Amino acid sequence: xxxxxxxxxxxxxxxxxxxxxxxxxxxxxxxxxxxxxxxxxxxxxxxxxxxxxxxxxxxxxxxxxxxxxxxxxxxxxxxxxxxxxxxxxxxxxxxxxxxxxxxxxxxxxxxxxxxxxxxxxxxxxxxxxxxxxxxxxxxxxxxxxxxxxxxxxxxxxxxxxxxxxxxxxxxxxxxxxxxxxxxxxxxxxxxxxxxxxxxxxxxxxxxxxxxxxxxxxxxxxxxxxxxxxxxxxxxxxxxxxxxxxxxxxxxxxxxxxxxxxxxxxxxxxxxxxxxxxxxxxxxxxxxxxxxxxxxxxxxxxxxxxxxxxxxxxxxxxxxxxxxxxxxxxxxxxxxxxxxxxxxxxxxxxx
Amino acid sequence: xxxxxxxxxxxxxxxxxxxxxxxxxxxxxxxxxxxxxxxxxxxxxxxxxxxxxxxxxxxxxxxxxxxxxxxxxxxxxxxxxxxxxxxxxxxxxxxxxxxxxxxxxxxxxxxxxxxxxxxxxxxxxxxxxxxxxxxxxxxxxxxxxxxxxxxxxxxxxxxxxxxxxxxxxxxxxxxxxxxxxxxxxxxxxxxxxxxxxxxxxxxxxxxxxxxxxxxxxxxxxxxxxxxxxxxxxxxxxxxxxxxxxxxxxxxxxxxxxxxxxxxxxxxxxxxxxxxxxxxxxxxxxxxxxxxxxxxx
Amino acid sequence: xxxxxxxxxxxxxxxxxxxxxxxxxxxxxxxxxxxxxxxxxxxxxxxxxxxxxxxxxxxxxxxxxxxxxxxxxxxxxxxxxxxxxxxxxxxxxxxxxxxxxxxxxxxxxxxxxxxxxxxxxxxxxxxxxxxxxxxxxxxxxxxxxxxxxxxxxxxxxxxxxxxxxxxxxxxxxxxxxxxxxxxxxxxxxxxxxxxxxxxxxxxxxxxxxxxxxxxxxxxxxxxxxxxxxxxxxxxxxxxxxxxxxxxxxxxxxxxxxxxxxxx
Numbered sequence: 001x002x003x004x005x006x007x008x009x010x011x012x013x014x015x016x017x018x019x020x021x022x023x024x025x026x027x028x029x030x031x032x033x034x035x036x037x038x039x040x041x042x043x044x045x046x047x048x049x050x051x052x053x054x055x056x057x058x059x060x061x062x063x064x065x066x067x068x069x070x071x072x073x074x075x076x077x078x079x080x081x082x083x084x085x086x087x088x089x090x091x092x093x094x095x096x097x098x099x100x101x102x103x104x105x106x107x108x109x110x111x112x113x114x115x116x117x118x119x120x121x122x123x124x125x126x127x128x129x130x131x132x133x134x135x136x137x138x139x140x141x142x143x144x145x146x147x148x149x150x151x152x153x154x155x156x157x158x159x160x161x162x163x164x165x166x167x168x169x170x171x172x173x174x175x176x177x178x179x180x181x182x183x184x185x186x187x188x189x190x191x192x193x194x195x196x197x198x199x200x201x202x203x204x205x206x207x208x209x210x211x212x213x214x215x216x217x218x219x220x221x222x223x224x225x226x227x228x229x230x231x232x233x234x235x236x237x238x239x240x241x242x243x244x245x246x247x248x249x250x251x252x253x254x255x256x257x258x259x260x261x262x263x264x265x266x267x268x269x270x271x272x273x274x275x276x277x278x279x280x281x282x283x284x285x286x287x288x289x290x291x292x293x294x295x296x297x298x299x300x301x302x303x304x305x306x307x308x309x310x311x312x313x314x315x316x317x318x319x320x321x322x323x324x325x326x327x328x329x330x331x332x333x334x335x336x337x338x339x340x341x342x343x344x345x346x347x348x349x350x
Numbered sequence: 351x352x353x354x355x356x357x358x359x360x361x362x363x364x365x366x367x368x369x370x371x372x373x374x375x376x377x378x379x380x381x382x383x384x385x386x387x388x389x390x391x392x393x394x395x396x397x398x399x400x401x402x403x404x405x406x407x408x409x410x411x412x413x414x415x416x417x418x419x420x421x422x423x424x425x426x427x428x429x430x431x432x433x434x435x436x437x438x439x440x441x442x443x444x445x446x447x448x449x450x451x452x453x454x455x456x457x458x459x460x461x462x463x464x465x466x467x468x469x470x471x472x473x474x475x476x477x478x479x480x481x482x483x484x485x486x487x488x489x490x491x492x493x494x495x496x497x498x499x500x501x502x503x504x505x506x507x508x509x510x511x512x513x514x515x516x517x518x519x520x521x522x523x524x525x526x527x528x529x530x531x532x533x534x535x536x537x538x539x540x541x542x543x544x545x546x547x548x549x550x551x552x553x554x555x556x557x558x559x560x561x562x563x564x565x566x567x568x569x570x571x572x573x574x575x576x577x578x579x580x581x582x583x584x585x586x587x588x589x590x591x592x593x594x595x596x597x598x599x600x601x602x603x604x605x606x607x608x609x610x611x612x613x614x615x616x617x618x619x620x621x622x623x624x625x626x627x628x629x630x631x632x633x634x635x636x637x638x639x640x641x642x643x644x645x646x
Numbered sequence: 647x648x649x650x651x652x653x654x655x656x657x658x659x660x661x662x663x664x665x666x667x668x669x670x671x672x673x674x675x676x677x678x679x680x681x682x683x684x685x686x687x688x689x690x691x692x693x694x695x696x697x698x699x700x701x702x703x704x705x706x707x708x709x710x711x712x713x714x715x716x717x718x719x720x721x722x723x724x725x726x727x728x729x730x731x732x733x734x735x736x737x738x739x740x741x742x743x744x745x746x747x748x749x750x751x752x753x754x755x756x757x758x759x760x761x762x763x764x765x766x767x768x769x770x771x772x773x774x775x776x777x778x779x780x781x782x783x784x785x786x787x788x789x790x791x792x793x794x795x796x797x798x799x800x801x802x803x804x805x806x807x808x809x810x811x812x813x814x815x816x817x818x819x820x821x822x823x824x825x826x827x828x829x830x831x832x833x834x835x836x837x838x839x840x841x842x843x844x845x846x847x848x849x850x851x852x853x854x855x856x857x858x859x860x861x862x863x864x865x866x867x868x869x870x871x872x873x874x875x876x877x878x879x880x881x882x883x884x885x886x887x888x889x890x891x892x893x894x895x896x897x898x899x900x901x902x903x904x905x906x907x908x909x
Binding site for chain 3: 002003004006007011014015018019021022025026077078079080081083084087088090091092093094179181182185188189208277279
């Protein structure tokens with residue numbers, strides 16, 4: 001066979017074959033499609049999230065929706081890092097997203113049409129040090145290397161606040177930015193002295209026995225907020241009812257998670273398995289030990305909380321202070337906390 | 351005929367004559383034989399000069415200095431000269447790959463404007479396409495022909511150069527001599543009027559070279575093409591040519607023309623052969639004894 | 647070509663197989679020993695990686711991920727060849743075009759595909775098109791540059807022979823310029839395929855939810871599953887080797903074999 005012929009046939013077979021295989025295995029081209037899904041699927045908005053406990057209500061709501069009504073009113077899209085999640089929002093691919101509160105405010109300052117409509121969680125996250133280290137107080141961190149998730153992470157802010165309380169400056173420690181999934185290994189190998197981020201990564205070091213909490217965020221900042229649910233202004237304008245349904249679902253999921261420990265253990269199972277692809281033991285650990293490590297109630301955005309964040313972030317030099325509560329928050333969707341009822345749902349395997 | 355020995359450098363102010371190369375031409379002090387020039391010359395080189403720009407601005411290197419020559423139809427002419435004298439350059443001008451600074455070249459009575467499939471070049475560095483097998487190389491110049499005609503022509507010329515049985519071989523599988531045969535077959539298959547050969551056997555070993563020369567003469571006698579053949583090998587020129595044009599050192603001109611009126615096949619031991627060879631050696635200012643140099 | 651005696655040929659084949667396998671086995675043993683000696687709890691031994699691979703295979707994920715990565719690399723790379731080779735031939739041939747475009751190519755060429763990730767997401771969202779775009783970008787420049795060089799380094803004698811036979815411009819490109827540059831173009835393509843496959847991890851850092859790069863990133867999210875991280879690395883390496891062996895087969899065709907030095 002000639003060179004040309006071989007090349008053309010090979011290219012054709014490879015491209016065609018791999019496309020069909022990819023379609024069959026990963027895109028579900030040949031799977032029998034549910035009739036309801038096909039028409040409505042295009043119209044549902046995508047919601048961006050990361051596999052962290054701060055965003056837990058996203059998969060929980062999706063799962064409970066699917067279990068109770070056979071379908072969900074949104075498509076959760078999992079990302080691996082903050083930059084990709086933010087860029088997908090900016091491109092319009094995910095018009096609704098779970099996002100760090102200071103990052104949302106910063107985007108607003110830069111003119112992005114984004115509104116915070118609800119909180120993702122309260123509390124959760126720790127500053128972890130190696131159990132064999134001699135670090136017992138914030139002051140012991142002087143000159144040490146501390147991993148933070150990124151510029152706009154609230155865990156960086158709270159760390160800043162603690163330094164301030166101890167009479168220290170950010171320059172007294174050596175801050176490095178690191179994706180949270182890489183933090184446990186970094187602490188294990190002691191290439192950093194302390195890590196701080198949202199769960200489950202600090203919890204993981206504790207579960208595996210080499211991490212010790214210097215403090216938990218809830219101890220130093222009760223009601224601490226890190227991640228919020230943010231929506232594009234066009235979606236708020238044009239699709240109010242759907243946004244309302246989403247917020248209501250998430251609020252109910254939060255209540256459901258906080259209703260009892262059984263629900264939390266169940267959530268750890270199905271979220272690990274179907275959404276986060278983590279070991280269920282890990283999520284179960286951070287959701288139950290202690291049971292209030294992360295809480296999902298009382299998630300209406302409050303002015304006082306955000307003004308404190310704004311103030312701290314401005315001091316820490318990550319926000320300009322040009323956007324304020326009314327610019328970046330839309331409270332009209334958030335139900336009052338006592339009005340929220342948990343999903344009337346219990347998993348089948350009980 | 352021309353008298354060897356009394357040809358001198360042509361003067362620059364040559365009179366232009368008409369492009370058809372009519373009955374009588376004055377080329378410097380040459381007076382060409384009326385009978386020969388009345389039939390249209392295959393190649394007519396008139397007063398061709400070539401200069402290259404030098405390394406510094408304004409510098410000019412003269413390569414060819416008012417060269418004039420003439421090749422008759424069906425004639426086998428060799429162009430010899432010291433290495434680097436510009437004989438390949440002259441051939442490239444005649445072939446249309448280079449343009450002269452001044453003067454003109456008429457081929458079949460027409461000025462040369464570029465390469466032309468009616469005149470095929472056989473290259474010193476072997477221009478056989480390594481990505482085609484012998485059959486497709488030989489058939490390269492036959493693109494417009496019907497399939498049967500193509501196949502017939504290809505088979506004919508492959509047989510003529512003695513490569514039958516190697517039709518499907520690729521050039522990398524052939525010896526240097528065989529590759530050169532493929533190139534000659536490719537040139538012949540295109541049925542050109544003229545074949546230009548630029549030291550085609552230069553890279554071959556001595557025995558192969560002798561055999562290739564014999565084959566080339568045999569083919570030329572069968573095909574009756576006009577051949578202009580550049581070589582630095584005086585023996586080769588005397589073995590092959592009807593006439594030998596001897597070029598001088600740079601800036602080159604035609605120093606002398608030697609008629610080789612020996613019957614073919616030529617006997618390389620005959621006194622007439624040796625006489626012709628020695629004459630050319632003498633003209634080129636070389637001694638036949640190793641270790642001695644004649645003054646020119 | 648002279649052939650060695652049959653028995654020697656046999657021994658040579660055996661040796662050419664045994665040597666790399668031997669080095670591989672030594673590497674695995676060294677790896678195992680290093681993990682054991684250092685007592686690392688996080689870094690997996692080869693056995694654990696093998697078990698991780700088995701687990702993935704049993705779940706059907708291994709095939710899915712390999713297919714997804716190959717799909718993206720195949721398309722990104724095919725597009726790069728379809729654009730890079732003609733562009734390279736044209737720019738190699740027309741020196742004005744080369745003068746005009748070469749600085750731009752040299753500016754784009756050193757930019758890592760990782761730097762393009764934000765652009766890819768902004769333009770293509772989180773679809774298969776984004777990693778395909780990144781793989782395309784990573785491979786199109788090496789292909790174009792090697793094609794340009796191939797044309798520029800072409801032996802002039804082929805060109806002159808072709809001109810002598812009175813080829814039209816189209817014939818000249820298809821029958822001579824392309825054919826004469828093909829061996830070097832294929833070498834460029836081989837290198838570019840390596841680059842394309844190298845980029846798959848970065849390209850799949852975008853929130854696509856399949857592929858070997860995704861496997862690695864996902865395993866990092868999954869807590870202490872470094873066995874799966876290394877499993878992803880092993881698969882990428884092994885498939886890269888297979889792809890290279892396949893492209894090398896192209897070099898054996900008579901149409902291009904002349905361009906490679908005989909050893």
